[in-house]
Amino acid sequence: MIKDKLLALRKRSGMSQQEVAVAIGVTRQTVSNWEQGQGAPSLDKAAELARLYGVTLDDLANDEVSVVSSGRATCRDLHVLERFVGKRVTVGFMDDDERGAIVGAELLGVTENWLRVSYAQKSARFGSPKVVEQEIVALIDTADVASIVAEGA
Structure with missing residues (x-):
């Protein structure tokens, strides 16, 4: 579900709800509501979130795409x-x-x-x-x- 992805992606980015809210121009409460499944971002806000987290809009919206992340960010030679x-x-x-x-x-x-x-x-x-x-x-x-x-x- 999108709420689970939003939470995992935010934790992976190391950002707080407030930092995400400022980055995309919404309130912290709005970000919290999305992460709790109480509503979902509009298409333009979803696109901004996808860019912010380095994923595609399809990755964010498609329920058949899962996110596997412990939230530990590190730099690797890929x-x-x-x-x-x-x-x-x-x-x-x-x-x-x-x-x-x-x-x-x-x-x-x-x-x-x-x-x-x-x-x-x-x-x-x-x-x-x-x-x-x-x-x-x-x-x-x-x-x-x-x-x-x-x-x-």
């Missing part, structure tokens, strides 16, 4: 990761002091702050023997990437 773009990889990460991994993901892109990956998530519906596969896009905070391994390596 040129090595760019070689994996377009390849199937396993990405190991630390999220709030818990290890996680996304296996068999396609690395769609690398920016200063985010790895953008796409992967298939399988789930069963309650009471149904069918397994449904859903394509998920995740933005993984580059500060949280612990490892990346190309499939077949």
